[in-house]
Amino acid sequence: MLSSSHAVEISGLEKRFTRKHDGEVSLAVDNVSFAVPRNSFFTLLGPSGCGKTTTLRCLAGLETADSGEISMNGQPVFSAAARRDIAPEARPIAMVPQSYGIWPHMKVFDNAAFPLRHGRKTYPRAETKKRVLAMLEQVGLSEYADRWSTQLSGGQQQRLALARALLCEPEVLLLDEPLSNLDAKLRSQLRAELRSFQQKFGVTSIYVTHDQGEALAMSDTIVVMNRGRIEQIGSPSEIYDSPASRFVADFIGSANLVPGVVDASGDRAVDAKTAVGVVRCERFTAPPSPPTAGQELSVCIRPENIRVTTEPAEGPNRFAARITTTEYLGDRHEVVAMVGDVSLRAYADAHLSVRPGDEVTVVLDPAWTVALWS
Numbered sequence: 591m592l593s594s595s596h597a598v599e600i601s602g603l604e605k606r607f608t609r610k611h612d613g614e615v616s617l618a619v620d621n622v623s624f625a626v627p628r629n630s631f632f633t634l635l636g637p638s639g640c641g642k643t644t645t646l647r648c649l650a651g652l653e654t655a656d657s658g659e660i661s662m663n664g665q666p667v668f669s670a671a672a673r674r675d676i677a678p679e680a681r682p683i684a685m686v687p688q689s690y691g692i693w694p695h696m697k698v699f700d701n702a703a704f705p706l707r708h709g710r711k712t713y714p715r716a717e718t719k720k721r722v723l724a725m726l727e728q729v730g731l732s733e734y735a736d737r738w739s740t741q742l743s744g745g746q747q748q749r750l751a752l753a754r755a756l757l758c759e760p761e762v763l764l765l766d767e768p769l770s771n772l773d774a775k776l777r778s779q780l781r782a783e784l785r786s787f788q789q790k791f792g793v794t795s796i797y798v799t800h801d802q803g804e805a806l807a808m809s810d811t812i813v814v815m816n817r818g819r820i821e822q823i824g825s826p827s828e829i830y831d832s833p834a835s836r837f838v839a840d841f842i843g844s845a846n847l848v849p850g851v852v853d854a855s856g857d858r859a860v861d862a863k864t865a866v867g868v869v870r871c872e873r874f875t876a877p878p879s880p881p882t883a884g885q886e887l888s889v890c891i892r893p894e895n896i897r898v899t900t901e902p903a904e905g906p907n908r909f910a911a912r913i914t915t916t917e918y919l920g921d922r923h924e925v926v927a928m929v930g931d932v933s934l935r936a937y938a939d940a941h942l943s944v945r946p947g948d949e950v951t952v953v954l955d956p957a958w959t960v961a962l963w964s
């Protein structure tokens with residue numbers, strides 16, 4: 591399975607932890623496999639405790655997995671079966687931890703220079719100085735080189751941590767929630783910066799976050815994890831528009847999920863019988879086995895893919911509804927519409943005058959309606 595287009599490959603990774611107080615064993619990483627394309631921004635996304643940090647720490651060599659294999663640049667760095675476990679400092683990686691790992695007793699320059707003085711590859715004094723100053727310039731910190739690192743703001747510390755990691759010239763940059771200590775505004779500014787640094791330096795980056803907005807905005811590929819397992823791997827738009835499970839649909843963005851059963855299925859669409867009526871779903875992943883009438887599923891539709899209208903509407907997936915709540919958001923109304931007993935969240939045009947109690951038609955765009963098998 592090794593191929594040189596991948597900077598990292600993981601297969602069948604498992605990591606168990608034993609709780610100290612009662613000896614109970616938990617599976618933090620459960621049969622995780624993925625391949626990271628070279629030069630890409632690859633994100634591990636999931637709720638707290640889903641195993642993303644443990645996966646990253648196994649990649650860094652800071653945690654020893656119980657089973658599985660890891661290779662970097664086609665070279666095995668870990669194999670449980672072969673008892674191979676290359677030390678962290680011998681792996682072609684650099685890590686930016688959540689807390690940045692900046693030393694308060696050192697000046698900015700010395701923090702950045704550390705890997706060039708003590709790391710895998712060291713340089714003569716003049717060359718170190720040249721490289722560090724050039725990197726500080728790149729991340730906008732050249733005027734701070736002589737300051738104590740404690741005098742930097744949170745965003746500047748984050749840039750310093752990134753500069754130090756990039757000075758190691760890693761094949762793979764591991765980033766563990768590096769923006770989580772910053773306020774919301776700075777976070778959104780720095781995520782754009784981080785992404786542009788990644789593209790400028792062309793360094794393969796593996797990024798851990800529980801923030802779906804961050805993952806969608808920054809990534810080439812997202813791995814969604816839940817309880818140690820992979821739920822889905824795909825591009826941001828694949829994950830958002832064609833979620834593979836209820837978990838993914840619910841965790842990323844906002845989704846209406848309506849249970850139902852298969853009414854009929856073909857190559858291009860699945861018709862689902864639900865409490866709303868028969869809903870045509872033109873998006874679905876390959877079912878575990880050919881779907882049969884009566885098989886349970888969930889219909890997933892995002893609010894922006896439901897049209898709310900007071901005019902007559904044509905085509906499939908039209909249902910009579912009653913508005914129960916409306917919220918004016920300036921560019922649109924966010925409404926809850928009841929179709930029988932089922933409530934659907936939808937966005938209505940800002941110019942449409944809708945009030946609680948109004949009778950409307952909702953149209954679930956079949957092209958964006960997803961049949962989920964789990």
Ligand code: ATP
Nearest residue numbers: 607608609618637638639640641642643644645800
């Ligand atoms: P977070 O976003 O909160 O950091 P995470 O998705 O990164 O969560 P992990 O830190 O990988 O999750 O933890 C996965 C599971 O393994 C959790 O249930 C956690 O409690 C457990 N775990 C992690 N490290 C240890 C450890 N050293 N000893 C015991 N259990 C651990």
